[in-house]
Amino acid sequence: MNTRVRARLGLAAALAGASTMIVELAAVRVVAPYFGASLTVWTNVIGVVLFSLAVGYVVGARLARSERPERALSVLLALAALVCAWIPWLAPAACRAFLPEGLALHEAFGLVAWGSLAATGLLFVPVAVALGAASPLFAEAWQRSSQESAGAIGGRVLGASTLGGLVGAFATPHFLVPELGLRATYWSASVALVVAMLLASFRSGPARKALGARILAVLGALASGGFTVAEPAPAEGWVELECVESPYQRVRVVENRSGAQPARLLQVNEGLDSFQSVWSTEPGLLGEGYYYDAFALPPAWSATGGSWRLCVLGLGAGTAFRVIEPTLPKSVRLDALGIEIDPMVVELGKRWFDLVEDEHHRVLAGVDARTALRANPGPWDQLVLDAYANQVEIPAHLSTVEFFRETRAALAPGGWLSINVGAFGCDDPIVRALAETVAVAYEADALALRIPASRNVVLFARRDAAWLAPTDAGWRVAALDAHGLLSKATHPANWRRFAPPEHAPLDDDHNPIDRLQLDSLELGRARLSELH
Incomplete structure (x- = not known):
């Protein structure tokens, strides 16, 4: 097998693996402002992603029988890149559909489990299925250009994607989310998937490269601020003073200006009617x-x-x-x-x-x-x-x-x-x-x-x-x-x-x-x- 092609496919698999871990680990932070980040929410996110990956593996196995598996691989990576970039913008509408605003914490209890499961499914099933389907297509594209056995090729593809996933696993909580924020984190995963698509298109003509350029242009438009993400609004009479993403949670400070004396609350994740710290003038x-x-x-x-x-x-x-x-x-x-x-x-x-x-x-x-x-x-x-x-x-x-x-x-x-x-x-x-x-x-x-x-x-x-x-x-x-x-x-x-x-x-x-x-x-x- 051509060493250059093998290196391209290996790097593409690593980038796809990194993107998969970024999507999964940051997923809880996407829904946390609405449903929190409890063990129930984590379980729902992990379950949805694992199920979607399993479906993707089966889909990828069927697509691997096609005449040009690298073409299907490129389309799936492009689709995953586009969906991934839009997740932060789609999340507010998806989450609010299953958790109405204005509920107290105990009132929202029954909605957290099923609401977070439904919202997670809407947001992450498409990208996870596409990423799961990419794995067998990487192996098929590799094997058709090689005389190696299926086991040897499968091991190399899994090794490359796992190493990439390891990088994504460490980068997401330690750098991407706390330093760049959720939007930039998902943009990073999208860019990585576009690069993976271009690397995997080693036998494709200029059309595939043009598609990659168009996707990068869309990502650039998103990054330029042409769209805004609707964050959960404070309760009536309250204003948000500051909101940040920490390595652990989404944290915001809100102030009540409707009373004679201002009061401030520190809220994390879904907020609802709860708080972690209180400040008054005296x-x-x-x-x-x-x-x-x-x-x-x-x-x-x-x-x-x-x-x-x-x-x-x-x-x-x-x-x-x-x-x-x-x-x-x-x-x-x-x-x-x-x-x-x-x-x-x-x-x-x-x-x-x-x-x-x-x-x-x-x-x-x-x-x-x-x-x-x-x-x-x-x-x-x-x-x-x-x-x-x-x-x-x-x-x-x-x-x-x-x-x-x-x-x-x-x-x-x-x-x-x-x-x-x-x-x-x-x-x-x-x-x-x-x-x-x-x-x-x-x-x-x-x-x-x-x-x-x-x-x-x-x-x-x-x-x-x-x-x-x-x-x-x-x-x-x-x-x-x-x-x-x-x-x-x-x-x-x-x-x-x-x-x-x-x-x-x-x-x-x-x-x-x-x-x-x-x-x-x-x-x-x-x-x-x-x-x-």
Whole structure:
């Protein structure tokens, strides 16, 4: 076989493999602004792509019987290039068709699984089928110009496409999406496919090269800004201040300008009516409906002087710092460490949420909370766990009895663990599982406190000390009850004590946290239906 032709086909197969991985890995980021990036959405995307590739392999096998397989290969690569370039523009309409705007998180629960599956199918089946069909055509075109066996040629084609896929797998999350954005990421895949088409057209005339030039012209028109992508709009009365693509998620800052005082929220991915961080013009308590105020209770109950050593796992844009510090007793200074896995969130916090970083407010960005806690073992007076992936997903490794034992070891005697749990009451299945797991780790009862006018429950546990119950004297701290958080907690439905069971429900070996979170959303939807 001609060495030059073999090199051209091998490089074309590698480019097609790279494009396939780019399309698949970036697909979740395309639908995330509407459906999130939960395990369900990831499963739907991977399932759709794998099924489409399988269909493509069968289609390619039939096309390989044709007289000129390289011609069919060129057409398929050209088709894949065009469809790939249009995906970011088609995504908003496809996603909105299955997820109407204005839904609350629990209202959208039933639509996320099937809606993301349907939208993913509309957007990615055509390009994935075309890319799947290309693989057997590469092998057929190679074999017809060679005396090698089918096995040898198949191995070389698979090797080239897999190496290309490896490049695409690393480039997509580490460079393309965070540095270039989704539109440019899909343009890159389209350009790679056009180049692959031209390389594979080694026996075609000028018509195939002219087709490649036309496709490149279309890509150039898209890149020049002639078309715009409609992003999900903020809720009525809110304006978007900044929106970025980080290595982990789509992040935006929105501001409410309809009230007397502006308020800002940091939202990720689908947003809906949820948020990750809050800013108001004055630091301190935020008021009813904001769980952050509950984080100020432990120092109000037990801080006596000196410094209050605080570690926040899941800092976000720094709301916990802004709420806790102004509410400390006058004789107490805050010494805080915030740990946030997404560096872009920290940057937005500094720009829009008054996040301060100095000797008393340290920030570690780009590191996992469990790993960072081991490197910063305290002792701490308070650990705040507010780490979420997307909207409702508590990372599994931050919800196990082994991890909570690590938090207990990092606390000073009498120190507090405070956990934000997205839930629909103290009887929520995820609250029970987490609270009982914490109770086993701390060898003591855990307290669940429902936050009025919110979908949040805050859990409390102490190392080697008892906590105050809402029925105990000293529960109310006048300075912190301006919005009724402590007084409303005395209602039996708003708090619950969880004793340690014989075995922890969640551990590193067996952790059904994903199922529990889906059960929680189903509970919220059922309760909403009862109200109507």
